[in-house]
Amino acid sequence: MGLSNFSNKVSDFTVSTDPVFKCRDCHATATREEMSNYGCRCVRCYESWCRQAPAYIPQKDYGTDPKGWAKRIIDKHNDGQRVSPIALKFAQEALGSRHGV
Ligand SMILES: [Zn+2]
Secondary structure (H helix, E strand, O other), X not given: OOHHHHHHHHHHHHHXXXXXXXXXXXXXXXXXXXXXXXXXXXXXXXXXXXXXOOOOOOOOHHHHOOOXXXXXXXXXXXXXXXXXXXXXXXXXHHHOOOOOO
């Protein structure tokens, strides 16, 4: 493989590494870095999402977990933070156990 061939491959790669990523909230195009760093959001949406999301939420794998919301409530409760008793009850039921609470 000659150098020019290699260069072609490199430039192909450079062009194709960033197919169009779209923010899942505002559908603006975003970079791959933004997508991976901010959970498929652009920086703007990530920041506004952060403002809405309570700061206690650790970046666990809640995102792909259908019961992530429940675990989040349980974790918050376990962390000694105030949780609505109803929310806690639903969370416990959703997880199908007392889950150490
Ligand atoms: Zn966005």
